[in-house]
Amino acid sequence: MTDPAPTSEPPAAPHPASFMGEPSPDGRFGEFGGRYIPETLMPACIELEAAFRDAWADPVFRAELDGLLRDYAGRPSPLTECVRLSEETGVRILLKREDLNHTGSHKINNVLGQALLTKRMGKQRLVAETGAGQHGVATATAAALMGFECVVYMGEVDMVRQELNVFRMRLLGAEVRPAHSGSRTLKDAVNEAMRDWVATVETSHYCLGSVMGPHPYPWMVRELHRVLGDEAREQSRSLLGGADPDVVVACVGGGSNAAGIFSGFADTDAELVGVEPAGGAAIGRGVPGVVHGMKSFLMQDEVGQVLEAQSISAGLDYPGVGPEHAHLAEIGRAKYHSVNDDEVLDAFVTLTRTEGIIPALEPAHALAWVLRERASLAGRTVLINLSGRGDKDVAQVMDIMARRS
Amino acid sequence: MTEPGPLEAHLRAQRAAGRKLLVPYVTGGLGAWTDVVRALADAGADAIEIGLPFSDPAMDGPVIQAASEQALAEGATPASILDGLRDIDAGVPLVVMTYYNLVFRAGHERFAADLVAAGVSGIILPDLPLEEQPPWQAAAVPAGIETILLAGPITPDDRLKALCAASRGFVYGVNLMGITGERAVVGEQSAVLARRLKDATDTPVLMGFGVSGPDQARQLAANADGVIVASALMRRLLAGAPVDEIHAFTTSLRAALDGS
Ligand SMILES: Cc1ncc(COP(=O)(O)O)c(C=O)c1O
Numbered sequence: 001m002t003d004p005a006p007t008s009e010p011p012a013a014p015h016p017a018s019f020m021g022e023p024s025p026d027g028r029f030g031e032f033g034g035r036y037i038p039e040t041l042m043p044a045c046i047e048l049e050a051a052f053r054d055a056w057a058d059p060v061f062r063a064e065l066d067g068l069l070r071d072y073a074g075r076p077s078p079l080t081e082c083v084r085l086s087e088e089t090g091v092r093i094l095l096k097r098e099d100l101n102h103t104g105s106h107k108i109n110n111v112l113g114q115a116l117l118t119k120r121m122g123k124q125r126l127v128a129e130t131g132a133g134q135h136g137v138a139t140a141t142a143a144a145l146m147g148f149e150c151v152v153y154m155g156e157v158d159m160v161r162q163e164l165n166v167f168r169m170r171l172l173g174a175e176v177r178p179a180h181s182g183s184r185t186l187k188d189a190v191n192e193a194m195r196d197w198v199a200t201v202e203t204s205h206y207c208l209g210s211v212m213g214p215h216p217y218p219w220m221v222r223e224l225h226r227v228l229g230d231e232a233r234e235q236s237r238s239l240l241g242g243a244d245p246d247v248v249v250a251c252v253g254g255g256s257n258a259a260g261i262f263s264g265f266a267d268t269d270a271e272l273v274g275v276e277p278a279g280g281a282a283i284g285r286g287v288p289g290v291v292h293g294m295k296s297f298l299m300q301d302e303v304g305q306v307l308e309a310q311s312i313s314a315g316l317d318y319p320g321v322g323p324e325h326a327h328l329a330e331i332g333r334a335k336y337h338s339v340n341d342d343e344v345l346d347a348f349v350t351l352t353r354t355e356g357i358i359p360a361l362e363p364a365h366a367l368a369w370v371l372r373e374r375a376s377l378a379g380r381t382v383l384i385n386l387s388g389r390g391d392k393d394v395a396q397v398m399d400i401m402a403r404r405s
Numbered sequence: 406m407t408e409p410g411p412l413e414a415h416l417r418a419q420r421a422a423g424r425k426l427l428v429p430y431v432t433g434g435l436g437a438w439t440d441v442v443r444a445l446a447d448a449g450a451d452a453i454e455i456g457l458p459f460s461d462p463a464m465d466g467p468v469i470q471a472a473s474e475q476a477l478a479e480g481a482t483p484a485s486i487l488d489g490l491r492d493i494d495a496g497v498p499l500v501v502m503t504y505y506n507l508v509f510r511a512g513h514e515r516f517a518a519d520l521v522a523a524g525v526s527g528i529i530l531p532d533l534p535l536e537e538q539p540p541w542q543a544a545a546v547p548a549g550i551e552t553i554l555l556a557g558p559i560t561p562d563d564r565l566k567a568l569c570a571a572s573r574g575f576v577y578g579v580n581l582m583g584i585t586g587e588r589a590v591v592g593e594q595s596a597v598l599a600r601r602l603k604d605a606t607d608t609p610v611l612m613g614f615g616v617s618g619p620d621q622a623r624q625l626a627a628n629a630d631g632v633i634v635a636s637a638l639m640r641r642l643l644a645g646a647p648v649d650e651i652h653a654f655t656t657s658l659r660a661a662l663d664g665s
């Protein structure tokens with residue numbers, strides 16, 4: 001995709017008949033997606049889509065982003081084979097090490113792309129929502145790098161359990177505003193960010209942190225994370241003598257790290273598995289619904305009120321899911337399972353003790369599913385997207401362990 | 406041109422009689438809300454907007470968020486509110502305002518039928534823009550439900566024309582870039598939008614968002630056909646104002662509009 005294209009035409013899709021190609025012109029993946037937003041935001045979404053298409057087809061933009069990803073964020077991230085854990089489980093486990101990126105998670109890939117796009121659109125202020133704080137930290141980081149103003153909305157509950165990230169964002173010069181309404185977690189932070197954006201859309205860009213929201217976000221954010229999937233495919237092929245892993249596993253909150261790694265393998269024979277928290281299983285428990293600008297699976301009651309998710313992990317504590325995952329589930333290209341908080345804590349400790357890698361609680365979900373399925377996965381090669389590092393979660397886990405002992 | 410439905414016909418007739426239109430809002434299911442609906446009608450409302458509270462009202466400011474949360478905590482559901490409207494006999498057209506998921510979850514046809522059964526004429530769905538309207542319209546139009554579309558200060562001309570052409574009942578002009586809630590000052594952009602809408606359509610044009618009191622209502626109505634008042638009323642209700650006080654405030658809005 002480095003060919004220059006005339007700005008009036010969309011760039012060619014990376015894989016013409018891909019399972020994860022471009023959405024339809026109205027922003028749909030199958031029946032999911034779309035643009036369910038107030039009229040006041042419509043011009044901004046249309047402008048953003050045009051700006052992204054234009055930038056994505058512009059080799060100068062792509063080179064600038066690649067440069068930032070390499071020299072600032074530290075890409076490519078390595079692929080690590082888990083020798084001891086593989087021996088112990090009988091499953092050959094590979095990790096895509098997004099935890100080693102600058103700011104500690106995959107979130108930086110998306111944010112650097114959107115920040116460059118913000119500059120290109122002539123805007124100077126970033127608005128973001130955050131759950132675990134990783135997207136907020138990444139956004140605050142990009143804002144510091146580019147000299148933008150930055151406001152991050154975060155649920156009050158999450159501000160307590162991710163106190164360190166709140167301080168980190170403030171250190172970086174961002175303003176962190178609490179979301180007091182509803183469940184006071186990620187869903188409510190999204191509402192607040194949208195309310196801010198409606199009022200400031202002429203000068204602000206909403207730097208959405210996952211593959212959710214109105215078109216073009218689900219598609220744009222996935223494309224900005226495609227780099228990690230493409231790297232992982234090439235890295236595993238060189239490790240596995242040209243073969244692909246049998247199974248590719250990622251945790252799913254909104255679904256951005258999963259979309260990134262799935263996009264690298266969607267058109268291979270690898271099985272794709274997304275892992276949701278049991279208390280936030282939008283695909284597992286959900287029915288189609290519309291919130292936050294998109295149609296997707298949604299945890300809701302019988303009249304359509306959105307339910308509050310419950311998870312140990314602030315980053316996955318979300319009742320919805322990105323529309324492309326709803327589509328991949330519907331057509332059966334990816335499977336989605338859920339794990340409970342206890343399984344996650346076990347996985348967190350297991351990876352720490354056997355490999356010397358402290359994972360974030362979010363990707364510990366992906367590992368938890370692999371550990372549970374070790375018998376059925378025996379002898380197979382499994383690639384897990386280790387989407388972030390666990391430093392942010394250490395204090396929370398310490399509290400939980402102290403309460404349990 | 407299709408024949409105007411009952412809501413639009415009523416508003417057109419009121420306008421033709423030389424009257425500026427007043428459409429107040431109340432959150433359904435909140436306390437003595439049915440008494441409030443009757444009081445609003447009695448105090449001179451030309452139509453009444455009833456909110457069906459949603460868990461995630463992303464277009465609403467703190468007042469309507471709080472009203473929605475409280476109504477939901479009191480057990481309000483779309484069915485309980487529509488039941489309450491069934492025998493209200495307000496004497497003016499009723500319009501429901503809600504978020505699309507409540508419609509989508511019920512199913513378009515069932516929801517439209519429920520509105521008709523409750524005597525509701527129109528609906529406002531702020532998160533269902535023009536492009537996403539067709540599946541809902543396919544059920545609403547045959548049922549005779551008038552769907553009101555919104556236009557904002559930065560809506561470009563071509564979109565504005567398309568919105569006006571598709572809107573039934575009235576066209577909702579959003580006074581400002583932002584969420585619902587009273588503003589001390591509503592800027593010039595409201596007047597500019599009102600004039601653009603009036604140039605684009607003969608359908609009644611009502612301006613809403615930010616309206617805090619009688620003087621402002623008169624100013625905002627000057628370039629349009631009328632105003633929608635929500636947070637100013639709901640703030641009073643949430644603070645415990647009795648129905649009499651809501652009646653008196655609505656009467657003052659009516660008087661200001663009649664004086665203009
Ligand atoms: C490390 C990490 N992984 C995953 C997620 C979940 O987001 P997504 O599902 O978009 O990848 C988060 C969100 O905060 C995160 O911090």
